[in-house]
Amino acid sequence: MTTRRGILKLVGGGIVVAAAAGGGWYAMNGPSNEAREAWRQAGTPTEYRRRFLSYALLAPNPHNRQPWLVRLDGEDGLTLFCDLERRLPETDPFDRQITLGCGAFLELLSIAAAQEGYRTDLTPFPDGVSLPRLDERPIASVRFVAEATKPDPAFAFVAERRTNRNTYEAREVPDDLLKQLEAAGTLRGVTARTTGEGELSAKLRDISWRGHEMESITQRTMKESADLMRIGRDEVNQWRDGLVLEGQMIEFARLTGMVTREALLDVKSDAFKMGMDQYREKAASARAFAWLVTADLGGELARLMQLDAGRAYARLTLKATQLGLAVHPWSQTLQEYPEMQLLYREVHDLIGEGGRLQMFVRVGYADAVIAAPRRGLDALIADAGGAKKEADQG
Numbered sequence: 001m002t003t004r005r006g007i008l009k010l011v012g013g014g015i016v017v018a019a020a021a022g023g024g025w026y027a028m029n030g031p032s033n034e035a036r037e038a039w040r041q042a043g044t045p046t047e048y049r050r051r052f053l054s055y056a057l058l059a060p061n062p063h064n065r066q067p068w069l070v071r072l073d074g075e076d077g078l079t080l081f082c083d084l085e086r087r088l089p090e091t092d093p094f095d096r097q098i099t100l101g102c103g104a105f106l107e108l109l110s111i112a113a114a115q116e117g118y119r120t121d122l123t124p125f126p127d128g129v130s131l132p133r134l135d136e137r138p139i140a141s142v143r144f145v146a147e148a149t150k151p152d153p154a155f156a157f158v159a160e161r162r163t164n165r166n167t168y169e170a171r172e173v174p175d176d177l178l179k180q181l182e183a184a185g186t187l188r189g190v191t192a193r194t195t196g197e198g199e200l201s202a203k204l205r206d207i208s209w210r211g212h213e214m215e216s217i218t219q220r221t222m223k224e225s226a227d228l229m230r231i232g233r234d235e236v237n238q239w240r241d242g243l244v245l246e247g248q249m250i251e252f253a254r255l256t257g258m259v260t261r262e263a264l265l266d267v268k269s270d271a272f273k274m275g276m277d278q279y280r281e282k283a284a285s286a287r288a289f290a291w292l293v294t295a296d297l298g299g300e301l302a303r304l305m306q307l308d309a310g311r312a313y314a315r316l317t318l319k320a321t322q323l324g325l326a327v328h329p330w331s332q333t334l335q336e337y338p339e340m341q342l343l344y345r346e347v348h349d350l351i352g353e354g355g356r357l358q359m360f361v362r363v364g365y366a367d368a369v370i371a372a373p374r375r376g377l378d379a380l381i382a383d384a385g386g387a388k389k390e391a392d393q394g
């Protein structure tokens, strides 16, 4: 019998559930194909900047907010802005992670351009650096220069890369693969570090779990995530962003009222408890970790480093994809809100090397996951006056 408990077991923060069932039911209730259209459209636009952008928007980014707005300039340029409405004020009060998501976007943009022989000339924050939060000033201006730029081998993995939140296999990640991740994620002022199974990874498992727990029981931070959960195929298809709860079991649980935003927020509900059980298992399954560290500088340099850290993270994940490794960020302990302060200190004391941790991810082997939704290129391109084209649905 399918019990309430049995159904809820399949529910967890941002997990796509795909249990076996009849084809008809699956076709109607499986993950939304339309919400993943952008992955199939990558590389198809005829205008060359749009073609590069169609890859850039596949970048990893916090809570899949896709906080990017683009203005095409003249014949060979563009300007990237942050879509200020798509920030995460509770968990990312200084827009640090959103800036990393912009860095990842720019890295994929330049990798896509190199594939066609273009060099990408990038000027970060051309009108000044916005602190302590981002504002309407541009994140970067970009010019594409046709010259004999060599294709980048990382390009082959742009459309295959995924964030994998499955439970990881009890299988060690070989040291030489971890070294390759370090090499890929180390650029400019950003250093990538890793650890395989051992005393340090046991401590990191524990701290990442405690960070998740703290964020989940802090109502306003949990609410920020719950508000961005897209529960069921219709919501996923409507929004094409956020944290997806999708699949047949979710549809069933949604229809019967077992999974709602309210239940996911209620620490006493079965849905909340089951979600926590699932995440505990995921944290416990981590065998290896990778992290990015920069100098801990204030002011303008801090912002520039965040952009570089995003670029480094894009590189690290593309390398992981190439090596057949799954990666999953656990960003909670790196976040700057008051309730997280002690864990923030603890993780920095453990692996921060006196610098600033920008990214912290578990690494391992896991079953493949499907692509996360994307809103598509038209949703990002602003018109000539800089106003946002209202392609958002909702």
Ligand SMILES: Cc1cc2nc3c(=O)[nH]c(=O)nc-3n(C[C@H](O)[C@H](O)[C@H](O)COP(=O)(O)O)c2cc1C
Binding pocket: 014, 058, 059, 060, 061, 062, 063, 064, 097, 098, 100, 101, 104, 161, 162, 163, 164, 165, 242, 313, 328, 329, 330, 331, 332, 371, 372
């Ligand atoms: C700065 C940053 C922080 C992130 N933090 C988390 C996190 O704490 N937990 C998580 O599950 N995913 C995290 N992610 C991954 C995003 O949720 C993911 O990239 C997004 O949902 C899109 O999915 P995709 O990477 O599969 O395309 C983070 C990504 C970035 C760039």
